[in-house]
Amino acid sequence: MSHAIYFSLMIKTDKTSLYRAVSEPKHLENWWPLECSGIPMKGEIYNFNFTDAYDWYAEVKSIKQWKHIHYKMTKSDDDWNATTFGFDLEEKSNGVYLHFFHKDWPECNTHFKHSSFCWAMLLKGLKDYLEKGIIVPFKDRE
Template structure:
């Protein structure tokens, strides 16, 4: 995790996924695919200014706005209605095609505090991104109750 004096604390994770940028883009933007590796249920369309809903439970029913969407290349969401720590944050993906797959650069920036929630979220993102990798490469779906 790093701190930028203007934007708060940030989480970064990079991974190589043995799939095309097109397949990964679908998995990170299309709700029926998102639901297979991250939230319980979601809605939204991959286009600039679209609102996404990420429902984890009734108590964690969050919203964010698409602030960058370049098909098969990048996708970023600014949280608009979530908990106190997540609300000022932006998370997203940059995809770079490589000879042996796609390099996925993930970031979750703008955390106001270096607290336990930030550290727990960083761990959870690492686990979830591994789930994304296994979903795209192998079709593995981890039941929602077993996701970190």
């Protein structure tokens, strides 16, 4: 049995801005990793660098411009290596619903629970970045 994290939240922005924030390295760096590289195309490899000890890689498994991007971890912590996470966008009249998932966790252990909390905090940071222009310094991100 695998485990998954799911969140849905409304972000008062347009789908282009939200899509760029979850797919373009220069925007990802404003709310998630310290440094990032990658190209939003299927099969491309992203590098999510948090520290020298947490220098992770993921492959773009599915992508549709302005609609979604899904990443499959390829080099990370043992718990994360089996996982896929993604961002699905649903445009509404008052903003964009972001449907986030992080699935295929092997265990519901402390790391899974901590990552769930961290994703909630990071997605709040993404919302604040897009709605208010706030960039939380990397050292202050959970």
